[in-house]
Amino acid sequence: MAGEAEDGxxxxxxxxxxxxxxxxALTDVSFRVNRGEVFSIIGPNGAxxxxxxxxxxxxxxxxxxxxxxxxxxITRVPTRKRAAIGIGRTFQNLALFGHMTVLExxxxxxxxxxxxxxxxxxLWWIGGARREEIAHRxxxxxxxxxxxxxxxxxxxxxxxxxxxxKRVELARAMALKPKLILLDExxxxxxxxxxxxxxxxxxxxNEEWGMTVLMIEHDMGVVMDISHRVVVLDFGRKIAEGRxxxxxxxxxxxxxxxxxxxxxxxxxDEAPAETMEPTAP
Amino acid sequence: xxxxxxxxxxxxxxxxxxALYGVVAMSFVLIYKASQVVNFAxxxxxxxxxxVCWWLLTDWQLPFWLGFLFTLAFxxxxxxxxxxxxxxxxxGEPVISVIMATIGLGIFFQALMKWIFGVFAKPFPPIFxxxxxxxxxxxxxxxxxxxxxxxxxIMAGFAxxxxxxxxxxxxxxxxxxxxVAQSLGISVPKVFAMSWAISAVVSSVAGVVVGVVNGVSSxxxxxxxKVFPAVILGGLDSVLGxxxxxxxxxxxxxxxxxxxxxxxxxxxxYTIAPFYALILILLIKPYGLFGTRNIERV
Numbered sequence: 246m247a248g249e250a251e252d253g254x255x256x257x258x259x260x261x262x263x264x265x266x267x268x269x270a271l272t273d274v275s276f277r278v279n280r281g282e283v284f285s286i287i288g289p290n291g292a293x294x295x296x297x298x299x300x301x302x303x304x305x306x307x308x309x310x311x312x313x314x315x316x317x318x319i320t321r322v323p324t325r326k327r328a329a330i331g332i333g334r335t336f337q338n339l340a341l342f343g344h345m346t347v348l349e350x351x352x353x354x355x356x357x358x359x360x361x362x363x364x365x366x367x368l369w370w371i372g373g374a375r376r377e378e379i380a381h382r383x384x385x386x387x388x389x390x391x392x393x394x395x396x397x398x399x400x401x402x403x404x405x406x407x408x409x410x411k412r413v414e415l416a417r418a419m420a421l422k423p424k425l426i427l428l429d430e431x432x433x434x435x436x437x438x439x440x441x442x443x444x445x446x447x448x449x450x451n452e453e454w455g456m457t458v459l460m461i462e463h464d465m466g467v468v469m470d471i472s473h474r475v476v477v478l479d480f481g482r483k484i485a486e487g488r489x490x491x492x493x494x495x496x497x498x499x500x501x502x503x504x505x506x507x508x509x510x511x512x513x514d515e516a517p518a519e520t521m522e523p524t525a526p
Numbered sequence: 527x528x529x530x531x532x533x534x535x536x537x538x539x540x541x542x543x544x545a546l547y548g549v550v551a552m553s554f555v556l557i558y559k560a561s562q563v564v565n566f567a568x569x570x571x572x573x574x575x576x577x578v579c580w581w582l583l584t585d586w587q588l589p590f591w592l593g594f595l596f597t598l599a600f601x602x603x604x605x606x607x608x609x610x611x612x613x614x615x616x617x618g619e620p621v622i623s624v625i626m627a628t629i630g631l632g633i634f635f636q637a638l639m640k641w642i643f644g645v646f647a648k649p650f651p652p653i654f655x656x657x658x659x660x661x662x663x664x665x666x667x668x669x670x671x672x673x674x675x676x677x678x679x680i681m682a683g684f685a686x687x688x689x690x691x692x693x694x695x696x697x698x699x700x701x702x703x704x705x706v707a708q709s710l711g712i713s714v715p716k717v718f719a720m721s722w723a724i725s726a727v728v729s730s731v732a733g734v735v736v737g738v739v740n741g742v743s744s745x746x747x748x749x750x751x752k753v754f755p756a757v758i759l760g761g762l763d764s765v766l767g768x769x770x771x772x773x774x775x776x777x778x779x780x781x782x783x784x785x786x787x788x789x790x791x792x793x794x795x796y797t798i799a800p801f802y803a804l805i806l807i808l809l810i811k812p813y814g815l816f817g818t819r820n821i822e823r824v
Binding site: 323336341417 | 689692695696698699702703705706707708709710711712713720
């Protein structure tokens with residue numbers, strides 16, 4: 246981490262808009278994620294949170310605007326190369342390779358770090374491939390220890406409990422050694438105890454492993470507790486950005502979340518978010 | 527009544543030919559698993575490989591091992607080019623279009639080979655000093671014995687590739703979910719290209735072996751059809767199932783031939799029995815022995 250620790254933002258979204266035909270998923274969204282932060286995107290269902298994360302991971306390409314990673318414009322960089330330059334992610338709906346073991350799942354996460362190709366791999370006992378394998382396995386085992394999934398490392402991923410699968414998915418993303426890790430609802434569907442574990446893992450991977458975290462989460466308690474800063478989206482627009490307590494005091498945010506009864510639904514196209522007021526009783 | 531000696535001879539032949547079916551079926555499954563393409567040109571891979579090897583051995587007078595190596599190299603390039611030129615542009619098109627394209631490829635190479643090499647079967651120059659060897663009292667063609675060894679090596683290679691190599695892991699990941707694979711740094715186009723190249727090479731090995739035994743002719747591409755019962759039996763997306771399916775089909779057709787020639791006298795059961803089996807399997811176990819059942823969750 247220390248190498249390129251210039252004090253710029255790790256990630257910058259600059260005026261990102263995303264349209265699918267006539268549907269506006271995102272409209273002119275800008276924010277910055279600083280190095281070492283836990284940064285959360287919150288907002289009601291359908292606000293464009295996952296779309297935003299998909300723009301960062303490369304699954305969607307913004308219709309307008311751009312994404313910068315460590316000062317470099319990556320708007321047109323394909324997904325797999327973003328993984329190689331240090332952006333890892335987990336998915337909202339679990340996306341583990343169900344037939345593979347936990348260990349294999351995590352090893353796939355190291356794909357871009359493994360130099361061992363077809364030829365040298367065949368001769369692994371002669372050349373350096375074995376040493377390489379051992380080094381990789383050591384790091385993978387560290388991640389496994391960290392996430393406390395030692396007891397299931399040989400188990401088939403698809404047969405684990407939901408909470409464990411979420412952890413394995415996190416382990417797979419961590420195995421990429423990302424500088425920025427994108428977590429799409431890491432705690433969805435978890436019970437309180439599992440949520441507390443996951444929150445601890447996120448804090449530790451941020452503080453001890455030095456990964457910057459960009460997270461989508463619905464559980465406000467968790468978001469307020471562990472996020473350094475928060476951006477709030479509503480109808481695909483940014484309505485607030487800042488520290489959690491500041492953001493929660495914001496009237497726009499309160500309206501988006503509490504959905505006051507006297508609000509007239511306005512097309513977001515017709516009025517910019519800043520001037521949207523409850524108009525009629 | 528039952529001639530056990532003859533029956534065991536048929537069963538042995540069945541196992542050996544079945545191992546070859548298994549190899550071809552594996553390479554078929556490889557493409558299906560990685561890219562969800564049902565490749566109707568699989569039989570033509572055998573055909574092209576066998577003709578190229580034949581040409582190197584007769585026109586260029588290369589020794590067998592050298593000609594064989596060149597054939598493998600050629601088929602690697604062949605598979606890669608086919609994928610990049612013909613199939614990559616079809617990514618994202620409906621499955622039926624891709625299948626039509628592979629049928630077209632099959633017809634094209636079938637005709638091309640006939641145009642270049644003629645329509646008659648041509649024998650390979652003799653490769654082994656003895657044509658047949660005796661194994662436990664049973665007669666086996668030397669080429670088949672070699673093919674059995676090669677088949678087992680290829681199967682072991684596949685097992686190693688999928689469980690222990692970086693690319694094998696990437697291929698399994700891609701087969702499972704392309705989006706997720708990409709997010710982990712895997713190049714999906716590369717995986718597709720690799721699966722076609724490996725499939726073409728492995729099929730051509732089978733093509734050369736069969737060519738050495740029976741001579742090279744367009745009949746080789748019939749193997750591409752023959753692997754269907756094997757693959758359906760084993761399950762379209764299971765490599766292990768493909769091997770077992772191949773063995774079962776090989777034994778089945780040989781036993782059917784024995785039963786037919788001894789008792790039934792219906793004729794041609796050798797060719798038809800696997801397809802009766804195919805119909806039965808589709809009725810009883812449409813996902814095959816090891817295939818994954820597609821469960822849709824909403």
